[in-house]
Amino acid sequence: MNPYQSLPRRSFWRSAVAEPDMLAVGELWTPKFTIGPDDPVLTAGSCFARHIGPALLEHGMNWREVELPPPGLTAAERRARHYGTFSFRTGNIYTAAALRQWLSWALDDVAAPDEIWSEGGRFFDPYRPAVDPDGHPSAEAALAARQVTLAAIRNAIVEAGCLIFTLGLTEAWQDRDAGTVYPVCPGTRHGTFDADRHIFRNFTVAEVHRDLSVAVALARTVNPRLTVLLTVSPVPLTATATGEHALTATTYSKSVLRAAAGQLAQEFEYVDYFPSYEIVTGFPFRGVFFAPNLRTVTSEGVDFVMRHFFDAIERRAAGAGPLPRTGTRPTRPTEASDGGDLLCDDAVLDYYNAG
Structure with missing residues (x-):
C-alpha cells in the first residue's frame, strides 16, 4: 500500500x-467553510471581482452593497460611479498592499493622507480616482466622500460573514514620502507623475503574504467570526513597468499572488482560496473564455467560474464530500x-x- x-x-x-x-x-474547489444564503458577503478587489457580487445576488445570496446610489442616476451613471460594482466605493483594489491600506484607514485609526489632486477646477481622490469621474467641487468634498466610504467599510466588516477578495496585481506605484500605494500610476488617470516622489514597486510573495495577513487580522479584530475567501484574477496585465515582456510579467504577478493566497489558506482555517484563475487560464480550457484581445474574460467565462463556485458551495452545505x-x-x-x-x-x- x-x-x-x-x-x-x-x-x-x-x-x-x-x-x-x-x-x-x-x-476544482472543496470549500473549507460554508457560506449560507443569509450570510452577509462582501466583495472587493481587482476588475474581475466586479462580476462576483452581482452573481451572488442573482443566485439568491446575501451580497452587501453598503454604499447605495443616490436617486436620479441612470444605470450608466451608477456604473461610472462604481455603484453596484463592489461592496464599497473604493474602486478597484488591485494589490494586497492597497487592501491593507484601506482596512488600516477604516479599522485601525490610521489617518488617511489628505492628498487630493486638482484638475480643471475639479478635485479627485488619488486613492480612488475613477470612482467619481467628474471629480468634486472642492478638496474638502473629496475628503468627505472618502470618509463616507471608510465608515461604510467599517460598518460592513463588523456585520459580515465572509469577505471575498480578488487579487489582481503585484505592480503598484507608491508615494516615496507617505508610503501609500496608488491604484494606478499618477498621471495616467488624473494627477501628475513626479519621478522623484512616485516610485515603482513589484511586490514579492513575502510582501503580499505580509500585507494579506495584516489585512485579514485587522478585519477579524473587529469581527472575529469573519471568514475570508481569496481568489486571483485571471485577467492579465494591461502593461508592465518592469521592462519585461508583458507575458512574463503577468506570469510573475499571478504566480506571486497565487502562492501568497495559497499559503495564507494553508495557515488559517478561516481563510480559503477559490481557483477562479485556474478555471479560466488552466490547460484544459484552452483560452476559450477570453475575448479576442486575450485579456477580457467573456460573460461565458464568468458564468463558468461562478457555476463552479455555486456548485461547490451547495455541495459543502449539503455535507457532500x-x-x-x-x-x-x-x-x-x-x-x-x-x-x-x-x-x-x-x-x-x-x-x-x-x-
Missing part, C-alpha cells in the same frame, strides 16, 4: 484534466504508462489512477 492508492480521481491529471471534456472538469475509492492494485508498476512521459519521474504515479 502507498498513499496514492487511496486518492480520488480528481487527484490525477489524466482522469481529472486530460480525459474529461473541458466543461465536465469538476471538483468526494466519492470514496474502492479497490487497490497489489503489484508495483514497472514502467510509466505513457511513453511520452518516460523522462518524468512522477509519471509513474498515474499507475494508481483508477479512472
Whole structure:
C-alpha cells in the first residue's frame, strides 16, 4: 500500500484534466467553510471581482452593497460611479498592499493622507480616482466622500460573514514620502507623475503574504467570526513597468499572488482560496473564455467560474464530500504508462489512477 492508492480521481491529471471534456472538469474547489444564503458577503478587489457580487445576488445570496446610489442616476451613471460594482466605493483594489491600506484607514485609526489632486477646477481622490469621474467641487468634498466610504467599510466588516477578495496585481506605484500605494500610476488617470516622489514597486510573495495577513487580522479584530475567501484574477496585465515582456510579467504577478493566497489558506482555517484563475487560464480550457484581445474574460467565462463556485458551495452545505475509492492494485508498476512521459519521474504515479 502507498498513499496514492487511496486518492480520488480528481487527484490525477489524466482522469481529472486530460480525459474529461473541458466543461465536465469538476471538483476544482472543496470549500473549507460554508457560506449560507443569509450570510452577509462582501466583495472587493481587482476588475474581475466586479462580476462576483452581482452573481451572488442573482443566485439568491446575501451580497452587501453598503454604499447605495443616490436617486436620479441612470444605470450608466451608477456604473461610472462604481455603484453596484463592489461592496464599497473604493474602486478597484488591485494589490494586497492597497487592501491593507484601506482596512488600516477604516479599522485601525490610521489617518488617511489628505492628498487630493486638482484638475480643471475639479478635485479627485488619488486613492480612488475613477470612482467619481467628474471629480468634486472642492478638496474638502473629496475628503468627505472618502470618509463616507471608510465608515461604510467599517460598518460592513463588523456585520459580515465572509469577505471575498480578488487579487489582481503585484505592480503598484507608491508615494516615496507617505508610503501609500496608488491604484494606478499618477498621471495616467488624473494627477501628475513626479519621478522623484512616485516610485515603482513589484511586490514579492513575502510582501503580499505580509500585507494579506495584516489585512485579514485587522478585519477579524473587529469581527472575529469573519471568514475570508481569496481568489486571483485571471485577467492579465494591461502593461508592465518592469521592462519585461508583458507575458512574463503577468506570469510573475499571478504566480506571486497565487502562492501568497495559497499559503495564507494553508495557515488559517478561516481563510480559503477559490481557483477562479485556474478555471479560466488552466490547460484544459484552452483560452476559450477570453475575448479576442486575450485579456477580457467573456460573460461565458464568468458564468463558468461562478457555476463552479455555486456548485461547490451547495455541495459543502449539503455535507457532500468526494466519492470514496474502492479497490487497490497489489503489484508495483514497472514502467510509466505513457511513453511520452518516460523522462518524468512522477509519471509513474498515474499507475494508481483508477479512472
